Amino acid sequence: MNITEFAKRLNLSIGTVSRALNDRPEVSAETRQYVLEKAELLGFSRNPNARHLATGRTHLIQLECPYNTQILSDQYLVELARGLETTAGAHGFDLLLHLGNHNKSKADVPAVDGLIIVAGAETTLSDIKSLTAYGHTPAVVISDTYPTELAASTSYVQIDVQSGVRDALKQIAAMGHKRLGYIRSDNPSDNMTDLAAGVGLVLTPELIIQAGVSQQQGYNAALQLLNRPRESRPTVLLSRTDILAAGAVQAAQHLGLRIPADVSIVGHDDIDLAALVSPPLTTISIDLPSVARTAMELLTDMIAERSGPAIRVLTTTLIVRGSLGRVPVLDQR
Amino acid sequence: MNITEFAKRLNLSIGTVSRALNDRPEVSAETRQYVLEKAELLGFSRNPNARHLATGRTHLIQLECPYNTQILSDQYLVELARGLETTAGAHGFDLLLHLGNHNKSKADVPAVDGLIIVAGAETTLSDIKSLTAYGHTPAVVISDTYPTELAASTSYVQIDVQSGVRDALKQIAAMGHKRLGYIRSDNPSDNMTDLAAGVGLVLTPELIIQAGVSQQQGYNAALQLLNRPRESRPTVLLSRTDILAAGAVQAAQHLGLRIPADVSIVGHDDIDLAALVSPPLTTISIDLPSVARTAMELLTDMIAERSGPAIRVLTTTLIVRGSLGRVPVLDQR
DNA sequence: CTGTTAGCGCTTTCAC
């Protein structure tokens, strides 16, 4: 049944029915009530496609993820998606999922009101431009690096990883550690050495391992670091993600090292897994619900043209759990 | 720019342009080529909403997940979603994500061509009916239980958990185990006791624990089972999910039990995690890519009206890894 | 093979 037939049954014009259904102020309360009741009764609901065409809005937001990226463990992704969906729902939007594993022809881009782009290490400005049809579709990019150039109609939620890392390093130094190992993912652009130096820790190149994404890769990297001779073996490992850290925990255990008595391990992201590993991971927490909320609010504001593009920086914080302890006595200098 | 203006610039009628863009056979090759080139050049692309209204199709498939369900670890969900998206993409469909954590008013259901419903323990037939608008929208339900009643226009991909469980139990029995512990999730309807009996294993009620979903819950359940007096302590634990099994592994290790020398552990689902735990989990594998492919093909066939609702049963298979071994000598009878 | 035109089902002016 379409609105014409429905209106006919109610002896009303389609205009009135439409206004009632859209909660417009011009209809009398009784009429609105009557229309709503009848719609329920007769099982009438409007054709979304027709509304989309008439209004130019679909209430759809596309979540665009890179296919394989370091920070995105599956848990991270799901936790973020849940947060986004909740906020989106509160604003009347639905989430369209693009995991980035298929190359669509530019022709049949779905009609979305906006995009949330989760940036990976390889996401370029030109990717963003083509996704947003050169700024025609409002978008929010979630990234851990500061945007070098701003695209039109594109906001940024920048996750300031440094803030939490700095806290972690401070804490690590306070615990007496001198030799830090760093298991990093694929992102080449971080200045961990400088940050470490800032708290008096020396991070030499041999103690930095480019690991990747998976727990297995974290395991291998940690093995390599922990198999060094005792006097140059790091007493604490910092990992770019919790998944890598979980692998590091396994590696330590396989080598018969106790955590944190023999070696401390610090993760990053604070996904659910972090608290479940044993010992639970001290980790640098990204407040994902708050990332999701911020991103979605920037986006809905732009869609509603309440405001233009903006940049929000969210800091990360250290969550202290059992995997970080004092430096072993033997390694105190 | 809309199709009218675009056609005008090409000195063609909108009909011809539309046919060329839709790859219809009635246009000459040169015209089609010309239209395609010009579209690219002038940056013209059709308004999806107008197409949706005119064709009655959106090329959108809604992925409906229960909010919190036992089988669905985040990894399981993402692996399934990736598979679905790949197959959907190959058929020209996009995926709309509904994680089920917001209650939408029935009024603004998005316009989708079909649904994939991941059934949880609490998903009822009436849930399915309301999601599909009482069979008006084609749907495929992915479930591990056999549907009691069929909804109209609704196909089923049933994951036959029993097949793999039977294999696992056979293998467990062959390894000499007598006392089996079972860590189950929230789904009350399984006949593990009967299945165990089928291979000569006795599964008494005390050795079945209703755990839940999380790794922590698996840990607790395993602790409870493994803390029993030696002569009644199970020598092998079977878990309903890999996440629970991962918790069980932790519990065993905390109790100083070696896996599999002192206790064997078997998981379920074969998510990526299973191979990464140490020792890697023997687990009952659900071939998620194949679940995804089957579901999506059933759905696209129904959408295209190539075929009606159907039921496909996919079996599970045992993947043998390090966490399952022979029964300890002391426990041989 | 191409042009013309009638819908698709709604929203939204514009009258009254």
Next chain:
DNA sequence: GTGAAAGCGCTAACAG
């Protein structure tokens, strides 16, 4: 406060 009618931008049936 309500009705009538003009779009929204496309597809597809119908002529030619």
